[in-house]
Amino acid sequence: MKCIVSLEGLIDSQHGQLKYASAFIDETIEDIRVENNEIHITHHSAKGNEGIESQVKRLIERFSQGDFGFKENILFENRVETPYEGDIIAELVDRKIIKVLEPGLFIFREPFSSLMRFLDYSFVTMVANRFPGVKEEHYPAVIRAETLNKTNHFTSFPEHIHFLTHLREDLDIIESFSQSIREAGGWKAEQPLDLNETMPKPKFTMNPSTCYHCYEGLQNEILEGDGVTVTAISKCHRFESRNHSDFGRLLDFSMREIIFVGKPDFVKENRLQAIEYLKELAVEWQVDSLLEIANDPFFTNDFQVKASFQRNQEMKYELRLTIPHIKKSIACSSVNFHSNTFGNAFNISMGKRPAVTGCVGFGIERWALAFLAQYGLDEAQWPASFREQYHAWQQKSL
Template identity: 30%
Template sequence: MNLMTDAAAAAAADAAELGPSLTLRDEMLAAGLLIDTGENGLYGRSQTFEDVLDRLNVAITQLGKDQQPEVLRFPPAMRRTDFEDSEYLKSFPNLAGTIHSFCGNDMGHHRLLRALDDAMAERDDDRDDAWMEQQKPTRVVLTPAACYPIYPVMARRGPLPAEGRTVDVLSYCFRHEPSLDPGRMQMFRQREYVRLGSAEQVMAFRQMWIERGELLVELLKLPVEVDLANDPFFGRGGKIVADSQRAQALKFELLIPVADPRGKTACLSFNYHMDHFGAIWKIVCDDGSVAHTGCVGFGMERITLALFRHHGLDVNAWPDEVRALLWGDTEARVAHAMQMTQTATAGGDPA
């Protein structure tokens, strides 16, 4: 199926002729695959881009199908009190996004409009934000990670069953880090499988998903590297927390060259939270012990960008095996690959 318009194909050809001086962002914008909004890290997506991302989502669903996860979907906002309880602001205050709204009276409205008129008389980059003084925080904030709304929901259900719980969640997320690197968007989608249970259950889950994450990227014919990692904790104390996270091997990332010339980009992350969220929200196992949690997170835009980076802007010219995986019988191909991996691990005959 041809997913590129004539205009997009021509733009892609023009970008190719200009050579390596163009960045991936330039090429994606020129081809119409990403849409410039005028704000760094905030993009529109074309039909072709969204189709690739949707097909990738199907493959990820097939990878986790045997886990029989509970599928939950939340809007890209969460209750402010849950966000406050999460302790996100202790570690990443610079990334958080709050939602404000006008809550005043007629006089306040007039002040807002006067300040807005003054602001609009200036150039975009020079506009004053005095009108925002009439705004107040609402009871919701932007979701920083897809798994965050899950934990208070699980806590309200009472003790976990003996086998624990596995949840499949997908959400747009926000992080305030404007950048020209398209792999570092301010609004992006995370697909996650989240595990709640005993430490042993969560650790086994994480190891399984490290293997399955590598398998997915191999099926997509992308370079694979998994490495120990840490989150970008804020402030002077952040390095101590990051060093502790690495020392305990709580976080691994699957890295792929995407658009950052300084190195590879984390496209999947494999996280063990220990009992952090269980203790915050009083999530308990069936024996009354505090639940441990972990998750595997797929950066949906980042993996999609990696596909365009390594296979080209014309999806019709992508490798046959990649096209067959995404636009063919995805379920059968993923199941076959998983069976081959299990057979090889068990030392059997993969034929």
């Protein structure tokens, strides 16, 4: 079945958000396209076209409440004529550099895996280490649900969450489960399981963002001086439904962050400095890119209020790299200011006042994919500065 809904009343800049959110309407959706001011959804839902249409209209109403001025506000552009315009993912798959396990879940092989390591090294040495007193931390890929609750992730981005659980600590249940798998000839996707009986309520989820562990680690502390600067890389996990077929939307990805926790001026000044470092990096590596004011894709009924507040207060910037093949750009880095939201949630103090926080994020796989989407795998075509730094790192790593 195909459901077609008019987008009249929804401004063009919200079409992408609607398309993204529509993927979560029903499990049977096969395809979503936006064209001619209409959204076309192919599905096999028992809800029928009427049911799908009513839920699309709910989303349209959510995203179109009032005129909050969702305009592009570009702060910086680095326009470069880049040599490669091919489908880089198709080439990487064809050359067996990427193994696609399913949409959004990849195995990366050489030379892509080396490029990822080089990029992370560069973000540490060329950005993170320029902040005085920065400390490296190492975080788990799993986070407590109790911690995630304090970040408001359950209410702002519930669609992203991967819950973790396990078999109950009950010998009968464990042996019965094992026997049922053996009798079925191995694990089957349709394996009948009573999850309530065999598994407890999840206490953990996969971590969706690197910085959350930093705030958890500082919980109930009183910080000295102006604040602390931490850098860490972590595996992050976000379920994005059919959106995983979009360029760069991975189920499992690596996020390097630089995190500032402290007095307002300390965080704000470091955040502004981070923006300058990002701009320098874009120019030095000659990536076709732009830096703009952005907002998070909140999956809530108060989307417009939250997104508008973020934009009006300029709490989020994104460095977007162009993907020539699809004639679009993707966010590869973000610079965020959270005010005292996490300081209050985790009781992190600067004297008698809650600490404020900010962070700079680098999506390692996205940076690698976007760079290769502009310059290809032929290193002779890479910008001289990037190529020289990459070769110097290779020699140092031997």
